[in-house]
Amino acid sequence: MKEVIAIVRMNMMNQTKEALTEAGIAAFFAHEAQGRGKGFANPQVLQGAREGYEEAAALLGSKGQLYPKRMLTAVVKDNQVKEVVQTIIAANRTGKPGDGKIFVVPLTDAVRVRTAEKGAKAIA
Amino acid sequence: MLIMIRSIVRPEKVDNVLAALMEAGFPAVTKYAVAGRGKQRGIKIGEVTYDEIPKVMLLSVINEADKDFFIDTVMKVARSKGKGAFGDGKIFVSPVEESHTISSGVKETAYAAEGVAA
Numbered sequence: 541m542k543e544v545i546a547i548v549r550m551n552m553m554n555q556t557k558e559a560l561t562e563a564g565i566a567a568f569f570a571h572e573a574q575g576r577g578k579g580f581a582n583p584q585v586l587q588g589a590r591e592g593y594e595e596a597a598a599l600l601g602s603k604g605q606l607y608p609k610r611m612l613t614a615v616v617k618d619n620q621v622k623e624v625v626q627t628i629i630a631a632n633r634t635g636k637p638g639d640g641k642i643f644v645v646p647l648t649d650a651v652r653v654r655t656a657e658k659g660a661k662a663i664a
Numbered sequence: 665m666l667i668m669i670r671s672i673v674r675p676e677k678v679d680n681v682l683a684a685l686m687e688a689g690f691p692a693v694t695k696y697a698v699a700g701r702g703k704q705r706g707i708k709i710g711e712v713t714y715d716e717i718p719k720v721m722l723l724s725v726i727n728e729a730d731k732d733f734f735i736d737t738v739m740k741v742a743r744s745k746g747k748g749a750f751g752d753g754k755i756f757v758s759p760v761e762e763s764h765t766i767s768s769g770v771k772e773t774a775y776a777a778e779g780v781a782a
Binding site for chain 2: 542546547548571572573574575576577578579585586587588589590596597604606609611621625628629632633634635636637638639640641642643644645646
């Protein structure tokens with residue numbers, strides 16, 4: 541059982557929903573979030589800042605603008621993860637920075653409140 | 665290995681935490697508003713008990729090697745002056761198996777791929 545957390549552009553929600561439904565993953569929940577990414581920062585500068593070089597930290601500045609995003613979470617079986625990820629990527633990809641991120645997080649159990657079913661049955 | 669860090673902090677501290685994270689080299693953060701209570705069962709002011717206290721959740725996925733530095737950075741800023749106070753928040757750490765960047769399609773399972781995605 542895996543939790544797939546995707547952070548996507550707000551205006552992509554409808555087509556993401558459609559794509560997921562077509563792929564047979566109808567169940568997910570979503571909420572609004574705000575976020576910033578790596579932006580256009582140079583990875584070496586980031587690494588430098590983490591190691592404590594003040595010059596690198598100064599280059600990054602202290603203001604990162606937060607952009608409105610949608611965060612959607614789907615709990616799926618292990619063998620569906622690849623399909624969900626591919627579906628979300630295909631629906632959301634414009635190729636520009638800011639398209640979002642997808643994280644796959646392990647889950648140990650799930651319970652359906654209505655019937656108290658556990659595990660794979662609860663998310664089937 | 666990648667880990668997800670979810671920090672629940674006071675709404676008034678968020679700007680400071682975000683600035684501190686940027687300075688520490690962790691620009692990528694997602695924030696959303698949440699409401700909750702802790703083991704003090706909310707706040708009791710006079711006769712009224714508030715058990716849904718507004719907080720802000722900050723979500724970051726980072727390399728495991730940076731974990732302690734990241735947590736220190738958040739903790740230093742999010743803690744109330746002096747010894748801290750109830751309600752300063754919590755930080756949760758959980759494993760992440762994969763991270764995909766949608767714009768480039770890069771799949772990260774380890775720190776080495778980060779340079780490509782940036």
